[in-house]
Amino acid sequence: MSNLSTRASAAEGGEAPPRTQPARLAPPLAFIGASSAGFGLALLLVRTSWGWPWLAVLALGLGVALMVYGLRRPLPTPLPTPAPPADPPAEPEGAASRPATTLAAPTVITTTNSPRIVAIGGGTGMPQLLRGLRAYTDHITAIVTVADDGGSSGRLRRQMGVLPPGDFRNNIAALSQAEELMTRLFQYRFADSDVDGNSSELAGHSFGNLFITTMAAVTGSFERGLAESSRVLAVRGRVLPSTLEYVTLCAEVCFTRPDGSDEWRVVEGESNITEAGGRIMRVFLKPDAPPAYPEVIRAILQADLIVAGPGSFFTSVMPNLLVPAIRAAICAAPAPRIYLCNVATQRGETDDYTVSDHMRQLRYHAGDAFTTVLANHNYDPARPPASRTDWVLLPPADEQIPYRLFTGDVVDEAQPWRHSSNKLAARLIEVYAELRAG
Structure with a gap:
């Protein structure tokens, strides 16, 4: 009965209630949570004098909570209700009837018929291709090597037992539609020394590598961590490992x-x-x-x-x-x-x-x-x-x-x-x- 009344009042010129779009996820909150969890993980890795265990555990726990909340909580967003079209002006008496004017429908560009492209590689070369392909299709699957054992990826691979995240980070960033600041944060690399000029345990680590590693730990698997990282950064397409084996x-x-x-x-x-x-x-x-x-x-x-x-x-x-x-x-x-x-x-x-x-x-x-x-x-x-x-x-x-x-x-x-x-x-x-x- 209430629904019928609402429709009737709208039809009679009354103000219709605001519509809401389907529930969507909250990537920014999840990103903040993953950042906090990554900070906690970094403290556990570096074991600096100011990285007390309770601070690392607190940051890690808070980050996990924010990630779960941000990735699962729906956020209904009001959509404005369009006003009814105004009545056309009346024709003057005796005027000759004019043919109705037909307006051309706007061209709508979709990607439903865009090609499904699989790109195989890794390193710094494939992101160059992916950035260009985004203009032609959303159906991109990047298949990435897991054999990297150098730099930040190699250190995380040895210390945390995860697949090397570096090539995945580069390709996720290349396919991301996230704001530029979020992408820059994902690609940020820590300095070689701390504020006192001493060698830092975070030297050479990329924030994105820590982010993906944290996501893998929180979600329980590397591939699930990749999927959630891609969702947080609004990736157009998918980035997949060629194998989950430690090769x-x-x-x-x-x-x-x-x-x-x-x-x-x-x-x-x-x-x-x-x-x-x-x-x-x-x-x-x-x-x-x-x-x-x-x-x-x-x-x-x-x-x-x-x-x-x-x-x-x-x-x-x-x-x-x-x-x-x-x-x-x-x-x-x-x-x-x-x-x-x-x-x-x-x-x-x-x-x-x-x-x-x-x-x-x-x-x-x-x-x-x-x-x-x-x-x-x-x-x-x-x-x-x-x-x-x-x-x-x-x-x-x-x-x-x-x-x-x-x-x-x-x-x-x-x-x-x-x-x-x-x-x-x-x-x-x-x-x-x-x-x-x-």
């Missing part, structure tokens, strides 16, 4: 002795491989057949487009492809598969590599997973992009190549050793459209 990246590296002969060594640890100084001949994982994260396989098989790279070839892109189930899923997927070749070589990893060298190693490690490549053609071989690096050269016109090659101007003019986010994404979508049409 170590290893490499067979060839060194040249003073007498000119070759010496082969096995180097263990992602951070040690590029510092070894030899030629990387093969990379592999320990254990050699880790199980893939199931959601990754589902995303690959349902994708409209699968890309690998850009990024450190052996230490960021390849570890994902060394997971057997991921490699098999890529080969079985009906979607176009494109390798995004780096624009410049990487010292200690791909010295003197050409596009064909990348594709040769890709085939050796991953079989037929990627037989199409998009490479940069905007370069001057006589002018290197930066010191101690060179352009990744295209194959000569007379070279018989066992892969399909697409090229484009995808270089960042300000930082020519990197891709331009906008150029790379635009050219990739063009190639995708061409492959679909063909």
Whole structure:
């Protein structure tokens, strides 16, 4: 009866009650809670003289409470009720009738038909791609390596027993729609020394790494922590680990002795491989057949487009492809598969590599997973992009190549050793459209 009365009064010109939109979550409160919990976790890690246990426990407990409250509590938001349209002015008597004017409906841009893109990689290269792809689709799944063992990620991996969060942090930030201040906070890195100039236990740690680690501890799993972190930062898409297994990246590296002969060594640890100084001949994982994260396989098989790279070839892109189930899923997927070749070589990893060298190693490690490549053609071989690096050269016109090659101007003019986010994404979508049409 009350509902009928309300509707009747509104129809008679009375003021209708304010409407409310469906309940939504409160990411800012959850972010504050995670920040507090991260601070408490940091105190437990550093054990400084001012980081008394009770203060760490208090910050951690308060943070957890705020996170749970912020992530679960609905916040109804009033929506204004539009005023009824005014009556049209009366036509003067005797005036000729005029045809009704039809107004064109506004164009509504949706992403319901946007491609489902799976991007495989890690490091600093893949975020460049993700920033550009956001203009074309919301259906992005970033599959990230878990082999990182250096810097802040490596320390948290050893001390807390979590998967390395650094590459996940970079890609979450790249896909985030959160305010700039929140993204800057997520990427903030602590100074190397404290206010007294002494070495700090927080040196080199990124706040985002502590945030994800705290989320993993609070939610009970790393993958759940990633999902909640992504929700707090309003991520467009998903960031998933290639595997939940604790893996170590290893490499067979060839060194040249003073007498000119070759010496082969096995180097263990992602951070040690590029510092070894030899030629990387093969990379592999320990254990050699880790199980893939199931959601990754589902995303690959349902994708409209699968890309690998850009990024450190052996230490960021390849570890994902060394997971057997991921490699098999890529080969079985009906979607176009494109390798995004780096624009410049990487010292200690791909010295003197050409596009064909990348594709040769890709085939050796991953079989037929990627037989199409998009490479940069905007370069001057006589002018290197930066010191101690060179352009990744295209194959000569007379070279018989066992892969399909697409090229484009995808270089960042300000930082020519990197891709331009906008150029790379635009050219990739063009190639995708061409492959679909063909």
